[in-house]
Amino acid sequence: MGEAVEELCSRLVRIDTTNLGGGAGNPERPAAELVAGRLGDAGLAPVLLERAPGRSNVVARWPGTDPTLPALLVQAHLDVVPADPAEWSRHPFSGEIHDGYVWGRGSVDMKDMVANVLTVLARWAAEGRGPRRDVVFAFVADEEDDGQWGAHWLVQEHASLFEGCAAAISESGGYTVPARSATGELVHLYPVGTAERGTSHLRLTATGRAGHGSRRNDDNAVEKLVHALSRLAAHRWPIHLIPTVRAFIDRVGTALGAPVDWNDVDATIAGFGNATKMVENVVRNSTRPTVLQAGYKVNVVPGVAQAQVDTRVLPGTEAVMLAEIDRLLGPGITREYVAHQPPVESRVDSPWFDAMAAALRSQDPGAVVVPYCMGGGTDAKAFSQLGIECFGFAPLLLSPDFDYRAMAHGVDERVPVEGLRFGVEVLDRFLSDC
Numbered sequence: 001m002g003e004a005v006e007e008l009c010s011r012l013v014r015i016d017t018t019n020l021g022g023g024a025g026n027p028e029r030p031a032a033e034l035v036a037g038r039l040g041d042a043g044l045a046p047v048l049l050e051r052a053p054g055r056s057n058v059v060a061r062w063p064g065t066d067p068t069l070p071a072l073l074v075q076a077h078l079d080v081v082p083a084d085p086a087e088w089s090r091h092p093f094s095g096e097i098h099d100g101y102v103w104g105r106g107s108v109d110m111k112d113m114v115a116n117v118l119t120v121l122a123r124w125a126a127e128g129r130g131p132r133r134d135v136v137f138a139f140v141a142d143e144e145d146d147g148q149w150g151a152h153w154l155v156q157e158h159a160s161l162f163e164g165c166a167a168a169i170s171e172s173g174g175y176t177v178p179a180r181s182a183t184g185e186l187v188h189l190y191p192v193g194t195a196e197r198g199t200s201h202l203r204l205t206a207t208g209r210a211g212h213g214s215r216r217n218d219d220n221a222v223e224k225l226v227h228a229l230s231r232l233a234a235h236r237w238p239i240h241l242i243p244t245v246r247a248f249i250d251r252v253g254t255a256l257g258a259p260v261d262w263n264d265v266d267a268t269i270a271g272f273g274n275a276t277k278m279v280e281n282v283v284r285n286s287t288r289p290t291v292l293q294a295g296y297k298v299n300v301v302p303g304v305a306q307a308q309v310d311t312r313v314l315p316g317t318e319a320v321m322l323a324e325i326d327r328l329l330g331p332g333i334t335r336e337y338v339a340h341q342p343p344v345e346s347r348v349d350s351p352w353f354d355a356m357a358a359a360l361r362s363q364d365p366g367a368v369v370v371p372y373c374m375g376g377g378t379d380a381k382a383f384s385q386l387g388i389e390c391f392g393f394a395p396l397l398l399s400p401d402f403d404y405r406a407m408a409h410g411v412d413e414r415v416p417v418e419g420l421r422f423g424v425e426v427l428d429r430f431l432s433d434c
Contacts (some may be wrong), residue, residue, distance in 0.1 A: 165342025173392025193392020
């Protein structure tokens with residue numbers, strides 16, 4: 001028998017690949033070398049690609065038995081966000097296996113998926129079997145920043161590696177969301193990511209007349225900016241239901257026996273229990289001020305004040321949203337993008353989705369598989385540029401008392417061992433049969 005999936009996940013967590021942003025942090029190379037070694041052990045010929053020294057990406061292709069079928073991409077990132085050991089119960093890079101969990105930064109975002117995939121490939125190699133279609137495996141750098149050392153660079157400079165790929169799977173989907181029905185029955189929902197809101201982060205700039213803080217100033221850049229931000233923060237964006245979100249509401253309502261009122265979507269989703277948080281942020285666009293910059297001394301009115309706004313946009317709504325933002329900001333405020341990546345949406349009704357649902361039901365016969373829209377973003381925004389349909393599908397079995405949504409980027413991140421083992425079986429079924 002090879003290394004257990006939880007041991008491999010622990011080994012990956014112990015490799016500190018913290019991404020501090022802006023090219024700073026610990027390089028992904030040590031993790032990439034471990035991954036490449038496992039791919040080589042499975043009989044593949046991985047390639048390591050780096051835009052900058054140490055910022056490693058690993059890509060390999062497993063040929064399928066039916067070359068007429070379009071290929072599938074399985075993509076996962078090797079970097080993680082920072083973690084302060086002083087805040088954690090166990091050191092965030094210990095990879096400790098304790099009380100049925102693998103602890104540490106990246107254990108659910110997303111070194112668990114890396115370990116699950118590599119475990120499936122080791123099993124295939126040991127048993128002399130493989131997939132029906134070509135499967136491309138990409139383990140990439142820099143997802144936790146802007147992907148310029150990872151997926152976006154690969155798409156721009158090495159697109160040929162993904163030739164023939166029609167669909168892709170990656171993080172943020174396929175995990176259990178236990179919810180109670182109207183009759184009190186426990187229902188296992190499994191969301192599969194079929195959409196992501198776009199990233200349209202903005203920098204706002206107000207200009208005015210600099211001067212002494214003790215004197216009247218009717219052209220104060222800080223005042224202009226603060227009033228504009230207040231209007232923007234208070235604005236209630238209208239409901240906009242994309243096909244993925246509409247299907248989620250419809251199917252979750254049916255599964256839970258919860259009434260669906262399309263004239264009062266907020267009240268409808270409020271009745272979804274644990275599933276509410278999965279949809280409440282994606283029924284409308286959002287504009288949340290996050291960074292303020294102005295002044296250098298308390299008695300000086302600055303001539304410039306700036307803010308950054310985390311702006312997330314649903315498919316088909318950006319032009320209208322920007323026009324409304326301009327109205328809310330008013331005169332004297334300019335805006336520019338600091339990050340701009342379009343929304344992503346794949347088909348809800350497709351053979352890919354059906355195959356994922358079948359794989360989940362093979363291990364959990366009562367699984368209710370539903371499409372959902374991610375409020376943030378993943379490297380799907382890069383790979384979708386190649387015409388690849390992208391899905392969030394990194395299966396895990398989770399118990400009702402496990403707060404999965406608090407794990408990614410949170411303190412005491414950990415993943416259940418049994419959840420990992422479940423994920424291996426589901427991925428094996430999906431990748432073998434799809």
